[in-house]
């Protein structure tokens with residue numbers, strides 16, 4: 001019995017070693033560009049779009065509308081998006097994505113990990129104002145990294161700050177027609 005346990009433990013140790021020595025780093029979610037477009041942006045949008053406010057003109061009258069998750073399942077989806085942002089931040093710190101980048105790359109990636117924790121707390125507390133506020137912090141981490149590592153291709157006329165189509169607060173300020 002003892003030897004059997006010994007063999008099993010030995011096998012596990014070898015497996016652990018093998019996974020440490022893995023082949024050249026293969027980015028798990030494709031290039032940084034692919035990961036951003038297919039994972040980071042849609043995930044961040046779930047968070048950003050979960051709460052908001054807008055005024056629209058209905059029959060010439062301004063109508064103010066606010067929205068937020070309405071039940072536990074909807075809040076859980078927001079929390080899960082926040083958690084995923086942290087996982088993506090961790091992934092950005094791995095050599096597959098961090099190779100050849102500076103220390104600031106690590107700092108921005110860690111910034112996503114840190115803000116992910118706050119973002120989850122806000123969703124767990126089911127606090128729309130906190131989600132809105134942390135959403136702004138998430139946005140500033142995204143932009144800080146993009147300013148240092150600008151995307152290779154931007155649509156014509158777009159600036160780095162336009163990468164996110166949607167940011168917290170857009171709807172609050174945009175439709176002000178009085179100015």
Ligand code: HEC
Pocket residue numbers: 032033036037040041044085092105106108109112138139141142143145146149150151152153163164
């Ligand atoms: C650690 C740095 C870093 C952080 C943090 C970061 N990004 Fe990026 N992002 C990049 C880089 C680098 C590119 C450019 C990839 C390329 O073009 O090669 C990029 C590109 C993008 C693009 C353009 C993808 C395309 O289709 O070309 C989007 C959208 C994007 N990021 C969204 C986000 C969002 C949303 C966040 C925050 C939740 C974020 N990024 C956080 C590094 C980062």
